[in-house]
Amino acid sequence: MHQHHELTVSGVEKNTPETIVVTFDVPEGLRDAYQYKQGQHLTLIKDLNGEELRRSYSICSSVGECKLTVAIREVENGRFSTYANANLAVGDKIDVMTPTGHFYVDLDDTSSRTYAAFAAGSGITPLMSIIKTTLQTEPNARFLLFYGNRTGRSTIFRSEISDLKNRFTDRFSYWHFLSQEDLEMEFFNGRLDCNKTQEIFKRIISADKIDHAFVCGPDAMIDGVIEGLKSSGFTDKQIHSEKFLSEGQQAVAPGRAAEVEGEAEMTLVIDGDEFSITSSHSVAILDAAIEGDLDVPFACKGGVCCTCRAKVLEGDVEMVLNQGLEPEEVAAGYVLTCQSYAVSDKVVLSFDE
Incomplete structure (x- = not known):
């Protein structure tokens, strides 16, 4: 079962006006417990005003970076995300559960696979770990990223993605789509959905060239992209998705x-x-x-x-x-x-x- 331990915040960096990137110091004695797979997440536990809050955030560092980093985007009425963006500082202590999640495929350094990732907003977080780890682990892998946001200013990891392109020039490519800011080419305006996904396979890369597709973001985006993937010939085994929780969602007994x-x-x-x-x-x-x-x-x-x-x-x-x-x-x-x-x-x- 997943345990939790008190970890010290060793780094807090502003990535966008509403997003911070938080790094935790993992003591030597806990290194094994916090080993993770690309695409996994952490649950942070914090007592705020007498109430215990638990929130899950995807790990954005690669396995090879030997550090534990998450991105926290402030959401409207989000108690933990608002607290973290306004108050979290180096030296703070937070209970952190050991990594969990199944949003990944096992890597093989002898393969020559091509991967595609479809992200919207903070859905980029686990994909950053997946992309970096894959490119570092599989020297013959190729990765394509299709990334949707409202505006350029709200785009998480914008400079980091550019750095990846410079580092892996022949193996990593990316395309930005903006829904509230006009781009020169009409194709890149609007949200990632079924139609946009189908058009990507007509304009940019043939669907049969891709071995695995990762999709992460809000429900509507994921459903639309998966519909586009399946209509383009992808099987269930080729599609890997992770949805974000809708705030206030409650279970009802059947x-x-x-x-x-x-x-x-x-x-x-x-x-x-x-x-x-x-x-x-x-x-x-x-x-x-x-x-x-x-x-x-x-x-x-x-x-x-x-x-x-x-x-x-x-x-x-x-x-x-x-x-x-x-x-x-x-x-x-x-x-x-x-x-x-x-x-x-x-x-x-x-x-x-």
């Missing part, structure tokens, strides 16, 4: 669980120990565990980050929302406990699998 009378007996395996609790079928398993004072991992509670992932070992559990688990994980019995409810009277789940 009819099967809500209609079951009485309470469910739940056995939860956490760090090798078994804990037994009882709770209403209409309460999400994660919420039941928290109410039972169990130390279970969680972050977004919106079915996105996968921090609360567990495997169903016994019983009938229904998951109402999944925006993070791969189909093969669901088929193997994994659920996101923040979005899952006990339908049978007894269930057993393991957070250790």
Whole structure:
């Protein structure tokens, strides 16, 4: 199970007017615990005004950089992001969960694959880690980035992307699309969507030249780009996506669980120990565990980050929302406990699998 430790902020840099890049100092004794794959994320835990806030942010440093860095973009009414952009400073202490996430493909230094990334706004964050790590690890890889923003001023990592182009001239290419600022070529105006994706494969590169496509950003953008990818011949195994949580998204118990009378007996395996609790079928398993004072991992509670992932070992559990688990994980019995409810009277789940 993912643990959390108090880490010291060693760097805070302004990247755009509403975005900071934060680097954490990882002590020698915790280096192994904070080893990560490109595209993974961290959950930051901070007590603000007596309330514990947990927020997930993608790692933007490459695996080879030997540092732990995230980007935090301030969002409207975002309590943690507003605090971080206004107040976070070098020397501050924050509890940080160990890395998690499955937004990557295993790399092979003997391959000659071509990758494409489609990003919108802060969706560039995990893709920066993926792009840098891939180019450094696979010397024959080629990477193309299609990056949408409102304006040039709001574009996160704009100079870093240019630096990558200068460093990997023959293997990295990128194109900017702006929705609220006119560019000289009409094609690059507007949002990344299904039609724009299809046009990219007609104007810039043939779809059959790409081995894997990564997509990250808001729901509508991801859905549109994936539709464009599939209509252009991409298979599910070639498409990798990660959605951001919509603020305030709440799970609602499915009819099967809500209609079951009485309470469910739940056995939860956490760090090798078994804990037994009882709770209403209409309460999400994660919420039941928290109410039972169990130390279970969680972050977004919106079915996105996968921090609360567990495997169903016994019983009938229904998951109402999944925006993070791969189909093969669901088929193997994994659920996101923040979005899952006990339908049978007894269930057993393991957070250790």
